[in-house]
Amino acid sequence: xxxxxxxxxxxxxxxxxxxxxxxxxxxxxxxxxxxxxxxxxxxxxxxxxxxxxxxxxxxxxxxxxxxxxxxxxxxxxxxxxxxxxxxxxxxxxxxxxxxxxxxxxxxxxxxxxxxxxxxxxxxxxxxxxxxxxxxxxxxxxxxxxxxxxxxxxxxxxxxxxxxxxxxxxxxxxxxxxxxxxxxxxxxxxxxxxxxxxxxxxxxxxxxxxxxxxxxxxxxxxxxxxxxxxxxxxxxxxxxxxxxxxxxxxxxxxxxxxxxxxxxxxxxxxxxxxxxxxxxxxxxxxxxxxxxxxxx
Numbered sequence: 001x002x003x004x005x006x007x008x009x010x011x012x013x014x015x016x017x018x019x020x021x022x023x024x025x026x027x028x029x030x031x032x033x034x035x036x037x038x039x040x041x042x043x044x045x046x047x048x049x050x051x052x053x054x055x056x057x058x059x060x061x062x063x064x065x066x067x068x069x070x071x072x073x074x075x076x077x078x079x080x081x082x083x084x085x086x087x088x089x090x091x092x093x094x095x096x097x098x099x100x101x102x103x104x105x106x107x108x109x110x111x112x113x114x115x116x117x118x119x120x121x122x123x124x125x126x127x128x129x130x131x132x133x134x135x136x137x138x139x140x141x142x143x144x145x146x147x148x149x150x151x152x153x154x155x156x157x158x159x160x161x162x163x164x165x166x167x168x169x170x171x172x173x174x175x176x177x178x179x180x181x182x183x184x185x186x187x188x189x190x191x192x193x194x195x196x197x198x199x200x201x202x203x204x205x206x207x208x209x210x211x212x213x214x215x216x217x218x219x220x221x222x223x224x225x226x227x228x229x230x231x232x233x234x235x236x237x238x239x240x241x242x243x244x245x246x247x248x249x250x251x252x253x254x255x256x257x258x259x260x261x262x263x264x265x266x267x268x269x270x271x272x273x274x275x276x277x278x279x280x281x282x283x284x285x286x287x288x289x290x291x292x293x294x295x
Contacts, residue, residue: 001029001030001031001079001080001081001082002024002029002030002031002032002080002081002082002083002084002098002101002102003031003032003034003078003079003080003082003083003084003163004020004024004031004032004033004034004083004084004086005034005035005036005071005074005075005078005083005084005085005086006033006034006035006036006074006085006086006087006088007036007038007067007070007071007074007088008035008036008037008038008040008047008088009037009038009039009040009067009088010040010041010042010043011040011042011043011088011089012043012046012047013035013043013047013050013088014046014047014049014050015091016086016088016090016091017033017035017050017053017056018053019091019092020033020086020092020098021033021053021054021055021056023092023095023096023097023098023099024055024098027098027099027102029098029102030080031055031080032055032056032057032078032079032080033050033053033055033056033057034056034057034059034074034077034078035047035050035056035057035058035059036058036059036060036061036070036073036074036077037058037059037060037061038061038064038065038066038067038070039060039061039063039064040060044060061073066173066175066176066177067171067178067181068170068171068172068173068175068181068185069171069173071085071156071166071171072166072170072171072173075163075166075167075170076167078163080163081162081163082105082160082161082162082163083160083161083162083163083166084101084159084160085156085157085158085159085160085161086157086158086203087155087157087158087203087205089205089206089207089208090117090157090158090203090204090205090206091203091204091206092203092204093118093201093202093203093204097201097203100115100199100201101113101115101160101201104197104199110160110195110197111161111162111165111194111195111196111197112159112160112161112162112165112189112194112195112196112197113159113160113161113196113197113198113199114146114154114155114158114159114160114196114197114198114199115158115159115160115199115200115201115202115203116140116141116143116146116158116198116199116200116201116202116203117135117139117140117155117158117202117203117204117205118140118202118203118204118205119132119135119136119139119140119204119205119207120132120204120206124208126211126273126274126275127210127211127273128208128209128210128211129211129275129277130211130214130215130272130273130277130282131207131208131209131210131211131214132207133277133279134214134279134282135205135207137279138279139153139155139205141153143198143199143200146198147198150195150196150198151186151187151189151190151196154182154186154196155182156171156181156182156185156186157203158201158202158203165189165194169185169188169189169192169194171185172184172185172188172233174233175224175228175233177220177223177224177227178217178220178221178224179220179221179222179223179224179225180221180224180225180228180234180239183234183238183239184228184233184234187238211272211273211277212273215269215272215273215282215285218282218285218286219286219289222241222286222289222290222293223293225239225241225242225290226290226293226294229242241286241287241290242290244287245287245290245291245294248291254291254294255291257287257288257291258288258291258292260288261284261285261287261288261289261291261292262288262292265285265288268281268284268285269285272285
């Protein structure tokens with residue numbers, strides 16, 4: 001028995017729900033698909049069609065909850081033993097996606113299972129290149145790599161887990177802005193010795209974010225990291241960016257980094273929105289942005 005939960009915001013999730021329903025019906029399993037919109041302005045008519053599908057529901061929050069709390073509410077609504085957290089802008093890599101999970105569960109007991117992520121092989125237009133290149137180079141990890149780094153490179157979507165685990169270790173609701181909720185959630189599982197099983201059962205992430213939006217989103221994530229560290233919600237040493245800042249501060253290099261960032265910001269942004277964005281420049285941009293926050 002499986003509850004599939006999909007938080008959504010300004011995205012047409014009907015094609016994903018239709019594919020999941022098709023696979024679940026062919027398997028003959030007991031299931032439900034719960035979609036919860038976090039006060040979107042777009043695609044409400046498209047997503048409302050979900051309510052016409054058997055064992056599927058679409059609802060809209062009365063107020064914006066943020067992704068973490070939205071998932072927690074979906075979990076509390078769910079009826080079944082296992083919860084599969086999906087991402088609205090992803091699609092299964094193949095038609096045996098749900099079958100692979102169900103067969104694994106039928107053979108052995110698992111607390112948490114992560115299936116992995118892929119990106120489309122087709123190179124997107126220039127205006128969407130940065131997010132795609134970041135996903136291809138930074139987010140796709142082989143199964144062998146994930147098995148060696150059990151709690152790293154785990155996303156909180158394409159994540160199948162026992163409902164009791166999610167109720168015991170819910171998503172952090174103190175994180176209202178974008179960024180690092182995945183880290184806090186997975187770190188909590190690690191600290192409480194909740195094992196994560198890694199398999200090859202990917203979702204393909206069809207993220208069509210344009211370059212400017214992705215850069216702004218990255219800035220929001222850095223702002224959020226700064227605040228979470230300030231209020232002792234995250235250990236700075238656990239995050240690569242803030243840990244690097246700590247090292248640079250000890251070496252008295254932060255002013256140099258900040259100054260270089262401010263002088264070269266326009267040139268870096270020109271590169272990041274070009275036909276050949278450099279991810280190392282994106283790394284430096286975020287580091288400089290973080291140094292500039294630390295007054």
